[in-house]
Amino acid sequence: MKYFKKSFFLLFLSIAGLAQNNIIPAPVNYERTDAMFMLDQQTAIDVKSENEEVRRYAELFQAFLTQGGLQIPLKSVESPDRMNKAIVVQLSPNANLGEEGYTLEVQENVINLSANAPAGIFNGFQTLRQLLPRQFENTGDGAVGLGMIMGCKITDYPRFGWRGLMLDVSRHFFTVDEVKAYLDKMAQYKFNVFHWHLTDDEGWRIEIKSLPKLTEVGAWRVERFGRFGDTRPYPQEGEKATYGGFYTQEQIKDIIRYAEDRNITIVPEIDMPGHSMAALAAYPELSVNKEPKFVNPGSKFAEWYGDGHFEMLIENTLNPADEKVYEFVDKVMTEVAELFPGKYIHMGGDECYQGYWEKDAEVQKFMKKNKLADTHALQSYFVSRVNEIIQSKGKTMIGWDEVLEGGDLPKSTAVMSWRGMKGGIEAAKMGHEVVMTPTTFAYIDYTQGDKSVENPIYASLSLEKTYSFEPVPDEVEAKYILGGQGNLWTEVIPNLPFAMYMTYPRGLALAETFWSPKEKKDWNSFINRTEQHFMRFEVANTNISKAVYEPIIKLKKEDGKLICELENNVPNTTIYYTIDNTYPVHFGQKYMGAFEIPEGNLGLRTQTYRNGQPLGRELRIHRDDLIKRVE
Structure with missing residues (x-):
């Protein structure tokens, strides 16, 4: 009797909670039907494909159901009926769906999920997950064990191929398990690119076996607390560097496999020639002045004058006139390229202070010899050399929009536009592939609510503003826009719960922007659906911001x-x-x-x-x- 009452109550909750479509991102087409499918112990997952990826994705969904309190087998079901129901999964040609689209139909005794390719099957499972009662997100004692799914027919496919989030693990180190948890939530909302910001002034996080001091020295800094900036003292003489960490190559391979199992490609970023203080702490001879450096513990090391102009107080740039720097880059990119199977390697290229280059006689002599008019041309020379190195490893280079400075950027190089849309527009008009990630819409480390109750930072970005993002400007051809990305810099984000808080719900807005048709976007619809997902996050015990209220x-x-x-x-x-x-x-x-x-x-x-x-x-x-x- 107790089980019956619980089941009836959950059934009621299921029907009430699914009276409307709350899917994020909004599908291309959703049609409600009168059918109702009860997911229970009489259900099996019938994978009608020999494809290993399809089966792996089915097993992943099976594991999700298990943690939600329902154990169902993977087996063939010949004639589904009320006592022998099936989720039928198959690859089936459909010219409209592309690589990541799917069709999903919920009938009385069978759910049919089909796609052209395994990625579409994965995405279809994420939608099916959202059709289930939110209690399935509970991994503890509140697990459900059954749930009603309202009948529907869905045809769905993404607007963009690049739907990304960036996590900065240099300012604060995140463990392997924490990175996996971040990937899990990304996959749930159909993000498919994880931009991994692995190196910066505050830490070098990737093992390079041919350059061991990068992690022996560059991965560690003296421990400081509180906000980055003036209140964080520089390291004291003799003070030990104890805060930090890095990922071994075996750990990176493990995370890559984990991401692949969730239809996510990882784009590693090795930031250069600026933002290189951690590398120079390990190998100071790669700088202009060749003076000893330290890994920045979050102390103030630059003066910002507005409009993007700044002056470095401590040297943090590689020396583009030194051939040994390119030998260093080649060693790093060789191992990075061998580790990461994806197409792109991100070389950074942003916020490079050129003052030390301007003052150095050897650098000026190099510029004269190579007929480089100014230090912008010198940076362009550096970018071209790095591009050649990355291409020699069989990869395509992508960089922040500063890589356009100085001209002569190879057409094969992709550009990530962060200083507004201007850089992306310029790059697209030149024929470069572009990822739009402007500060004005996509910097999810910005304050999202009133500064009286939020961590103050230098700019604000509301959920509604994020949702208004349109990645394709009117003046460019859409074919050059690969998609978009949200960026999470972590100066004020010291742990995973707060990283989740800052990412969501703005991540939901970006997911819908990158996936759903432009004409489907509607704020009132989105915020109503988002409120339902607030409850999903709560059940999953995952931190989320409700500042929009x-x-x-x-x-x-x-x-x-x-x-x-x-x-x-x-x-x-x-x-x-x-x-x-x-x-x-x-x-x-x-x-x-x-x-x-x-x-x-x-x-x-x-x-x-x-x-x-x-x-x-x-x-x-x-x-x-x-x-x-x-x-």
């Missing part, structure tokens, strides 16, 4: 008065506020329009509600701080 505060001065406007773009919400130092906010004023915040020792308290229940966090900001925000 919180009021957006806008301030201005009118006739000497401080005027406040509040906004929230989640449907069916109400904002309450107080400005008289009273609380709780729900018993304050219902927001109906702009209001004055009078002078005095007081502050704004505001919070979003739905049906009398608080949604986001309460924001509390003193008037003095509000004045600083005046537009």
